[in-house]
Amino acid sequence: MRHFTLILTTAAVAALMAAGCQEKPEGGDGSVSLHSEAEMTLPAAETDSVISFTATADWTATVEGGDWLSVSPASGEAGEISATLSASANSDADARTATVRITCGADEATVTVTQEGAAGEEPEEPEEPEQPTGKMPRSISMVLDEDGYLYHHDYTFGYDEVGRVVSMLFKTDNGNFGWPENDYKFEYGQNSVNINIEFRSDELSGLSVVEWTLDS
Numbered sequence: 580m581r582h583f584t585l586i587l588t589t590a591a592v593a594a595l596m597a598a599g600c601q602e603k604p605e606g607g608d609g610s611v612s613l614h615s616e617a618e619m620t621l622p623a624a625e626t627d628s629v630i631s632f633t634a635t636a637d638w639t640a641t642v643e644g645g646d647w648l649s650v651s652p653a654s655g656e657a658g659e660i661s662a663t664l665s666a667s668a669n670s671d672a673d674a675r676t677a678t679v680r681i682t683c684g685a686d687e688a689t690v691t692v693t694q695e696g697a698a699g700e701e702p703e704e705p706e707e708p709e710q711p712t713g714k715m716p717r718s719i720s721m722v723l724d725e726d727g728y729l730y731h732h733d734y735t736f737g738y739d740e741v742g743r744v745v746s747m748l749f750k751t752d753n754g755n756f757g758w759p760e761n762d763y764k765f766e767y768g769q770n771s772v773n774i775n776i777e778f779r780s781d782e783l784s785g786l787s788v789v790e791w792t793l794d795s
């Protein structure tokens with residue numbers, strides 16, 4: 580009788596040991612390490628953003644809390660992973676939030692994504708024109724044809740704080756000009772303008788002063 584009981588006990592212990600060796604934690608082995616921020620904010624416009632993480636085994640990624648956000652790829656094998664989050668445009672005034680859940684074995688990581696509402700975006704400021712309306716441009720370049728010979732006239736202007744021309748530099752490659760470079764400086768009086776002109780060439784230079792009287 581004792582011999583029979585011992586046999587049953589030994590068999591039971593062996594079965595328990597075998598079951599214990601085969602049993603694994605639910606979900607299997609694996610871990611995930613998130614390299615991106617755990618929280619991110621996206622603009623209301625249609626937007627793509629990238630998250631990165633390391634998975635030591637097969638992994639999956641799901642989006643919870645809204646069909647306006649998707650993740651690609653949504654699954655893969657172990658390695659260094661970069662996944663793209665794609666958010667559709669948010670036309671509502673209120674912000675919205677969804678969660679991306681990355682699972683690898685029994686481990687998981689989450690990224691909370693908030694998308695701003697349409698009313699939360701700052702309006703784009705119009706670009707300032709390069710030159711205010713009604714004023715001369717900063718420079719003018721002309722190509723002139725004189726009996727089949729092409730030459731260039733280049734003008735460069737400077738302005739003061741109220742938009743008046745205070746300088747003009749003239750250059751030409753026309754060899755018929757005795758002074759291929761002229762530098763004009765404008766000085767404004769109460770009812771007059773003094774113009775100082777410096778003429779320059781490779782060999783000579785000169786200075787001339789002209790005064791204009793303005794109509795009151």
